[in-house]
Amino acid sequence: MKPGTIFALASGIGKAxxxxxxxxxxESELIFSILCTKLPTPRIATRVSLTDPxxxxxxxxxxxxxxxxxxxxxxxxxxxxxxxxxxxVVDGVLSSLxxxxxxRMAEPGEFTRRAFENNKMDLTSAEGLAxxxxxxxxxxxxxxxxQMQGALGDLYENWRLCxxxxxxxxxxxxxxxxxxxxxxxxxxxxSQVQSLKACISDHLDEGHxxxxxxxxxxxAILGSPNAGKSSLLNQLAQRDAAIVxxxxxxxxxxxxxxxxxxxxxxxxSDTAGIRDALDDIEEEGIRxxxxxxxxxxxxxxxxxxxxxxxxxxxxxxxxxxxxVIALNKxxxxxxxxxxxxxxxxxxxxxTGVGIxxxxxxxxxxxxxxxxxxxxxxxxRSRHRKxxxxxxxxxxxxxxxxxxxxxxxxxxxxxxxxxxxxxKITGRVDVEDLLDVIFKDFCIGK
Numbered sequence: 001m002k003p004g005t006i007f008a009l010a011s012g013i014g015k016a017x018x019x020x021x022x023x024x025x026x027e028s029e030l031i032f033s034i035l036c037t038k039l040p041t042p043r044i045a046t047r048v049s050l051t052d053p054x055x056x057x058x059x060x061x062x063x064x065x066x067x068x069x070x071x072x073x074x075x076x077x078x079x080x081x082x083x084x085x086x087x088x089v090v091d092g093v094l095s096s097l098x099x100x101x102x103x104r105m106a107e108p109g110e111f112t113r114r115a116f117e118n119n120k121m122d123l124t125s126a127e128g129l130a131x132x133x134x135x136x137x138x139x140x141x142x143x144x145x146x147q148m149q150g151a152l153g154d155l156y157e158n159w160r161l162c163x164x165x166x167x168x169x170x171x172x173x174x175x176x177x178x179x180x181x182x183x184x185x186x187x188x189x190x191s192q193v194q195s196l197k198a199c200i201s202d203h204l205d206e207g208h209x210x211x212x213x214x215x216x217x218x219x220a221i222l223g224s225p226n227a228g229k230s231s232l233l234n235q236l237a238q239r240d241a242a243i244v245x246x247x248x249x250x251x252x253x254x255x256x257x258x259x260x261x262x263x264x265x266x267x268x269s270d271t272a273g274i275r276d277a278l279d280d281i282e283e284e285g286i287r288x289x290x291x292x293x294x295x296x297x298x299x300x301x302x303x304x305x306x307x308x309x310x311x312x313x314x315x316x317x318x319x320x321x322x323x324v325i326a327l328n329k330x331x332x333x334x335x336x337x338x339x340x341x342x343x344x345x346x347x348x349x350x351t352g353v354g355i356x357x358x359x360x361x362x363x364x365x366x367x368x369x370x371x372x373x374x375x376x377x378x379x380r381s382r383h384r385k386x387x388x389x390x391x392x393x394x395x396x397x398x399x400x401x402x403x404x405x406x407x408x409x410x411x412x413x414x415x416x417x418x419x420x421x422x423k424i425t426g427r428v429d430v431e432d433l434l435d436v437i438f439k440d441f442c443i444g445k
Contacts, residue, residue, distance in 0.1 A: 005030075006106035006114075007097045009090060016085030021093055024111055027102050028077040032066070034100055035059075035093075040066040050081070052096050059092045060084055074111055075118025116426060123426040124153040127380060131214060138263035139371065143213050143379065151376040152383075153425045159196055160421040166192045167414035170407050186403045189410075197394050200387055203378065209370050210377025211384075212297065216258065216267040217366040220296035222289060222318055224311075225273025227302045228328035231349035233257060233270040236359065254288050261363040264370060269296070274314050298365050299323045300358075305330055305346065324361050330354060383424050390420035 005025025011018070023031060032039045034053050040046035043065065050059040063082040072078035083089050097103050112126045121129075128147030135141040146152070166189045212218075221229045234240050237257040255270040269292050272285030293299060301319060303311060305327040319325070323342045330348040343361055347354030378384055397413035400406050 002107075002110075004104045005100075005102055006104060006110055007094070008106040008111070009094065010080070010111075011085070014085075015087065019083050019085040019090050021081040021083060021090070021097075022073075022106075022111060023079040023081070023097065023103075024072070024074045024076045024106075024114060025102075026077060027100075028079045029066075030100055030103075031079050031081075031097070032064070035096060036064070038064075040064050042066050042068050043071075045082075050083070050093060050096075052092065054096075054099060059096065060089045062093075070118070073120065074114040075120045076114060121148075122150070122153040122157075124156070124383075124424060125150055128152070131379065136258075137260045137265045139213050140265055142263075143210060143377070146376055147379060152378070155376055156421050156424050157427065159199065160418055160425075160427070162192055162196055163414055163418045163421065167411060167418060170403065170411040170414060189403055190398065193394050193398055193414075197391060197398070200391050200394075203375070204384065204387055204391070206373070206377055207369065209373065210379040211381070212366075212370050213265070213377070214379045216265040217298070217370055218267050218269065218292075218296045219298045219300065219362060219366075220269045220271060220289075220292040221300045221302060222271055222293055222315070223273065223302035224304070224315060225275055227273065227304050228349040229273070229302045230255075230270050232300070232302055232326060232328065232347070232355075233268060235349050235352055235355050236268060253285060254292055261359070262367055264363070264366045266362075266366060274318075275312065293318050297322065297369075298362060300362065301325045302328050302349075304328060322365070324358070324365075326354075326358055386420045386424045390417045393417040393420065 005023060005027040007021060007023040009019060010022040011020040029039070032048075035050045036048040038046060038048050040048070045063045045065060048062055048064045050062050051057065052059055060083045062084075065080040065082070067073070067078040067080070069075060069077045081093060083093055094105075098105065109130075112121075112129060115121050116123060116126050125148050128144050128149070131144035132141065132148055135144050169185050169189055221233055223229050233255065236259065253272070257268045257270075259266045259268055271289035271292050272282065274286055274289055277283035277286055299318060299320075299322060301311075301315060301323055303315070303325060306329060308327050319342060321342070325342055325344045327344060327346050328349050330346045330353055345354055345358045345361065347358055349355075378387065393413045393416040397403070397410050397417075400410055400413075403410040
């Protein structure tokens, strides 16, 4: 942790009724002797007059909060100044703080990092806090709050403690063989590891629920040229996000629009019409369209109602269980046709007919698949990678013919699995293993 008392604007940049300036560090209390003369009662809002220590000019009438360590966000002495949110006031207070010896501007994320380093939160809680600040939908907010409050970290920590206990048993058989070691040790360890492997596997196989809620569910609009894909995008976005033209092949690149559908974040992508390309630029656009089809969680196939059910083979190949077919240009000729494999919606991207029904479908699909489950979901690729590493180490352990005959190798696999879980929460400490050994077996009594 870098030394010094740090300060920064903790609220949004720009004119506001109130701005919050946070200060954290051993010397935070100096503010009350340099900028004002009143030491507030801890955790009680106190009105103070802030004065520039160099010019002695009044900077603002503010509310000050004093949080002595360790009962603060960072675990250090913390001061919060709630000042009026005009730029001149904020700049004046920040400038005055910068002239106090030992004070410096905080680096990005430094308050949260100090909270982590002082054991006020683990890494998953810190990531949840970052996600909460960035949350744009109710589902993102709920997931971030759940993670920030420790649901995900507690899950991983419980798994890690389970492995620590199993590892302690094996370490004991190596280092304290002369003591009375419980019988059935290998069966107990194998049973714990097999149970944990099943839990981790289920956690990894949840369909990327947490990651999709955090990043956005991807819905691709696909179809032949001039089927009305861009018009549909504009209808769903309720603005002119894409250029619409009667000329086939107008869309060459992927155009993305972010929507909030019943609290679920959705990234809606308009793509180039899929056909035999007429030039290199269109060929690249089609390649990108097919790439969107491969990575999309759901697909909307837009087809001309006057030509359906005739579809180009390259369009038919994109239809699967996560597809809805939107028959467009209903305003020109109402069709009558059923496509039993997937939902078929009759729409007019020009007049808006059928759009609400289509919205209902593309809202219900992500909601059913990605809404939060009882168990917290992993939200980042680094979580997934660490869990995969943990699972690999546990698989190596269970592949051993005998844990008793190969205790060093088995113990090393367990240590690697524990370390992988510890990387997620930031809790990797060999002292934990010693604590479990001496607590469970009372060696040396």
